[in-house]
Amino acid sequence: RASGVGVLLEIARQLSLENTKVGIDIIFFDVEDSGEYGSNDSWALGSQYWAKNTHLPNYRARYGILLDMVGAANPYFTKENTSRQYAPDILQKVWTTAKKIGYQKYFVDVETGGILDDHVYINQILGIPTIDIIHYNDQSPTGFFEHWHTSKDDLNSIDKFSLKVVGQTVLTVIFEE
Numbered sequence: 001r002a003s004g005v006g007v008l009l010e011i012a013r014q015l016s017l018e019n020t021k022v023g024i025d026i027i028f029f030d031v032e033d034s035g036e037y038g039s040n041d042s043w044a045l046g047s048q049y050w051a052k053n054t055h056l057p058n059y060r061a062r063y064g065i066l067l068d069m070v071g072a073a074n075p076y077f078t079k080e081n082t083s084r085q086y087a088p089d090i091l092q093k094v095w096t097t098a099k100k101i102g103y104q105k106y107f108v109d110v111e112t113g114g115i116l117d118d119h120v121y122i123n124q125i126l127g128i129p130t131i132d133i134i135h136y137n138d139q140s141p142t143g144f145f146e147h148w149h150t151s152k153d154d155l156n157s158i159d160k161f162s163l164k165v166v167g168q169t170v171l172t173v174i175f176e177e
Contacts, residue, residue: 003071003158007167014171022177025061029118047118051125063090064130065173066119070166072135073159075106077166080132081114087129094131097176098169106165112136133166 008026015024029046070077077098083091098107114120119130 003069003163004067006158007067007070007163007170010163010167011171011174014167015174018175020174020177022062022174024174027055043116044118044121047121048125051121054126059126061128063087064119064122064128065090065094065170066117066122066130066132066134067166067170068115068117068132068134070133070135071158071162073157073162075135075159075162075165077107077133078110078112078136079108080112080134080136082117082120082123083131084111085114086119086123087131090129091131094133094169094173097173098165101168101172103165103169106162107169133170135162 005028008028012026027050029044029050079091079095095107095109098104115132115134115136117132117134119132122128122130
């Protein structure tokens with residue numbers, strides 16, 4: 001369940017070892033999967049709250065990258081519609097970087113439907129172009145990996161290679177800024 005958190009913790013560790021040319025904020029949200037799906041009043045409450053009450057007054061960022069369900073084996077990261085709509089340039093930057101470092105098999109050039117997730121509110125409320133890197137497949141029954149929201153959605157279903165693919169891609173994007 002916390003594959004994105006794991007990747008972000010490793011990214012934070014790497015950033016502590018090597019300076020970047022740009023500032024990086026790592027933000028964790030909670031209360032994402034509460035309430036009724038599709039209800040703006042009850043879904044992704046953590047990101048909604050933060051977008052309305054940022055940690056710094058007048059906070060701005062050039063862009064954001066959400067890491068969501070990035071630990072399934074045989075990752076399949078598609079160009080999700082909300083990301084395409086609000087942050088097409090950032091989406092292209094990340095997918096081009098993945099291809100450049102050899103991960104085009106996982107960051108596929110396939111467009112899929114929009115996901116209601118934390119990035120929606122950052123885009124809509126703050127106007128910060130933000131993408132969602134998410135293991136998603138329109139052809140699966142849920143759209144997500146087989147253990148999503150089940151009792152088997154645990155550390156045993158996390159694939160280290162998938163975490164590496166995402167972490168290296170995001171770190172490369174950061175260090176090339």
